[in-house]
Amino acid sequence: MIPTSSQLNRYEACRGAWNVERDIPPSPTTPDAASGTTIHAALDTGDTRSLDVDEQQTYQRCQEILMRCFPYEMLSKERRFFLVNPTGKTVLSGKADLIQLDEDSIHIIEFKTGRNAVPPPMENWQMLSLAVMAWEEYRPAWVHLAIIQPWVSFEPVTAVLTSHDVSQIKQQLFTLLSDIETSTQRTPSLDACRYCRAKATCPKAWGIVKSLETLPPAQWAVNLNTCELAQDIIDAVRAGAKTLMLAGAKVPGYEIVYEQRTTYRGGDLQMILNRGAFYGLNIGNFLPCCKLVAGDLRKTIAQSAYLKGAELTRAIATITDDLGETKTISKMQRA
Ligand code: SF4
Numbered sequence: 001m002i003p004t005s006s007q008l009n010r011y012e013a014c015r016g017a018w019n020v021e022r023d024i025p026p027s028p029t030t031p032d033a034a035s036g037t038t039i040h041a042a043l044d045t046g047d048t049r050s051l052d053v054d055e056q057q058t059y060q061r062c063q064e065i066l067m068r069c070f071p072y073e074m075l076s077k078e079r080r081f082f083l084v085n086p087t088g089k090t091v092l093s094g095k096a097d098l099i100q101l102d103e104d105s106i107h108i109i110e111f112k113t114g115r116n117a118v119p120p121p122m123e124n125w126q127m128l129s130l131a132v133m134a135w136e137e138y139r140p141a142w143v144h145l146a147i148i149q150p151w152v153s154f155e156p157v158t159a160v161l162t163s164h165d166v167s168q169i170k171q172q173l174f175t176l177l178s179d180i181e182t183s184t185q186r187t188p189s190l191d192a193c194r195y196c197r198a199k200a201t202c203p204k205a206w207g208i209v210k211s212l213e214t215l216p217p218a219q220w221a222v223n224l225n226t227c228e229l230a231q232d233i234i235d236a237v238r239a240g241a242k243t244l245m246l247a248g249a250k251v252p253g254y255e256i257v258y259e260q261r262t263t264y265r266g267g268d269l270q271m272i273l274n275r276g277a278f279y280g281l282n283i284g285n286f287l288p289c290c291k292l293v294a295g296d297l298r299k300t301i302a303q304s305a306y307l308k309g310a311e312l313t314r315a316i317a318t319i320t321d322d323l324g325e326t327k328t329i330s331k332m333q334r335a
Helices: 005-015 017-021 031-045 053-069 125-137 163-182 201-211 221-244 264-279 283-289 294-305 309-320
Strands: 073-084 090-102 105-111 142-148 157-162
Touching: 005 017, 005 090, 005 163, 005 201, 017 163, 031 053, 031 073, 031 090, 031 105, 031 125, 031 163, 053 294, 073 125, 090 125, 090 163, 105 125, 125 142, 125 163, 157 163, 201 221, 264 283, 294 309
Parallel strands: 105 142
Antiparallel strands: 073 090, 090 105, 142 157
8 A cells, every 4th residue: 555646745744644544444435525526537538417516517617727728638637657766666656637748848737626725736745746757757848737726716726847846856755755654753733634544543633622621712713723623533433433333333322324315306396397287286386395596596597698707696686686585694614
């Protein structure tokens, strides 16, 4: 088992994490991670049939930025690279979403489909290590790195590396990899622990949860950061226990129960209306059973009328004028 590029930033933040978590099975996939995988698969194959409305929009935004900014020859998609150290040992693997060729340059392009910005290419070990591994194979004069994150910006975040830059980064990368292979030092932080498979049982991570007892209540920013990490750790304990129970283990006082929730969407609604006519269902008594979420209407009009920004807002205001029920809720999020 070897580390992968996408984990390197958090291993840099906690050098001992690789050794702790390497033998722990992966945590259950979160809905956000599953959605990201689905969108990446569609970007790879062009088949969008499995995407929901929100994922369709993310897909289209990614494609729009790609077409506008990267009109180069496609070299490979979803290509996995491996890095071999000077002693001949394979020490890292990493998969690039897209590799494009432009004369004596290659472009490494990564899609990030989440709502939060990821570190820019020069601070992002996933991008830097992909640059090293792709350069080893293609030996271009220039390596262009680009992150397309359509919910953060309509412009890609880019960086350009010369062969000399890549060679320096390669040395730093070997140092980092050798460090994380041998280190036992655990350094908890939100960035390091959030996706660490060891967080449910790591004493250092639990130390952060316990520190909530002694933090001065008025230190809101520190407390909120700590709460966020504490919540992640608690979620990991729940997910770990559930995985064990699904595999047949007994946890005293708890059991797995199954409940079904059915939602009817799109074409289902028309079919139900047609079939229900025999039982007296008509548009007048059927519509009150249906709910339309404002965000879904906005996405649908954006796609059907090719509108965005202020124009889209005006169209929605015209359509929904004085209709609907609007509640104002306050929520706290990271600035
Ligand atoms: S839980 Fe946090 S502190 Fe513990 S090994 Fe993982 S990243 Fe390091």
